[in-house]
Amino acid sequence: MDRLPDEVILHLLQFLEDREIVTIQRLSSRYVTLGRDNLVWKLECFSHSRAEGQLRRQQLLAAQDSRLAELRNAVTAVPTPRSDDEDASSTTMLDERRSGPVDTERRQWQRALANWEPGYPGERVDYYEEFVQRHADVSVEWIKLPRPDVNDKETLREATGVALLSDASNSDAQHIVAPLDDGSICIFDIASRSTLTSGGAGRLLSRSKLGLLTGRIDPNESHAIMTETGAVECVSINTASRKAFFAVQSALREVDLNTLQLISSRSYPFSITTLSSTSPSEALAVGTNHTIHLHDSRDPYRPPATAEHIAGPTSHHATLSQPGPLALLHHPHSNSLWTAGRFTSLLNYDIRHFPRLLGTLHSGARIASLSLLPYPLLSARSTLGSTLLAAAAYKGKGSLELFDLPSSHLLRSASVEKVKTYQNRQTASASKLLSAVPHGGRIVFSDGDGNLKWIERDGRTEVRRCDINDFIPKSHNPEPSQRAPRGDIFGRQTDDLNAANGT
16 A cells, blocks of 8 residues: 555545545554545535535436436426526537436536535635534533622623634634623633643633723622623724723723733713724724724724714714614725624725715615625636625524625725625524624524524535534523523523533
């Protein structure tokens, strides 16, 4: 075997099952490299996909009784309207009619593989990791929330938000930052588990003093402030400077994550409902019930903390005609800011000339989150552009929405009519969607029932799903009758999370 060239071994690996390919990697370092070849696992991913299953069903239909085949061919031969780019006398169709069954089957397989492939030109997809994430067993770790104090009326601590903190010097280190309902801030270790390390397992690394975000010593008073408007994930982290921003009602708190000390605080005229991401190249955008602001800690201007926003230069904020922004997203390299929420359209603002409005996209749904994929999923693979992913609710059901955006130099001149849109409002979810993000060669979204669902990049073909409620251990808390009832979905999920940690 050691004398065989790599090409021969790779060809032989294509005839093995996935578990056998993994077993071969134990032989030597050479077979580890060959056993993780990208093409081998790309074919494995395709052979386990629904696209390959549909192709197999078509082949089984072709092998049926000849009379059924004649009837099926007669139905397919009925003239149907064709688009301009479909020509009945095309070279491909003529070749398929003239070729034998083996050549036709091979071409159908190649076409199905090309249509399924999630990768785009210039994108590096690790299909070994892709196969693991598509088919391996799901493992869930719960973060270890601190226990309440003795004089605390609450029997459970609640995390009112969460954000990811990466370590630029160590790619394996992954932390999350979460404010608690007692006004403190916690940092948890969520590093992945491997054969060499046990991983972070969600353990608590550090915690600030109580009431840091609220200014109250009594945890019960802090709890009333932190949960007055419900649990909203208003947390944004600047990884480069290791600073975090937390929204507490209408106040924005800036915290140094190295010392867990409060740096600054700024009040806004209305309750803060969403924060954008922030980095050295992206300004922090703050969304309140009726306005959008660009935050700059060097700016001496302080808007009055009243229920009516009258004073102040117009360049500091944009006034919304409809209340309730829930998502703010920076578009890289285009100096624009996308805003969505309880209103029916997505708003695109010019960052350099804020609050100038570049344009709008009509959705009709209430959008809860926005994310960006740097490839146009609804256009040809050779086209430059990106895709805007939106998790929304439409008429009580979940709606996954994709918007193809042109490249940054064409975005400002593109009209709304040129933006391609796909809205999955039939098979996405029976309840409203809470978030949607790209995950490898797939898209993953969550809904209000605690489900996680992975789909292909076409926006509809399911890959796998997971119900987070199935991973909740038995509670070690007092009887349910002794616990305060929670009616909102955030409260139920937080209670379950605390119950999993025995707090």
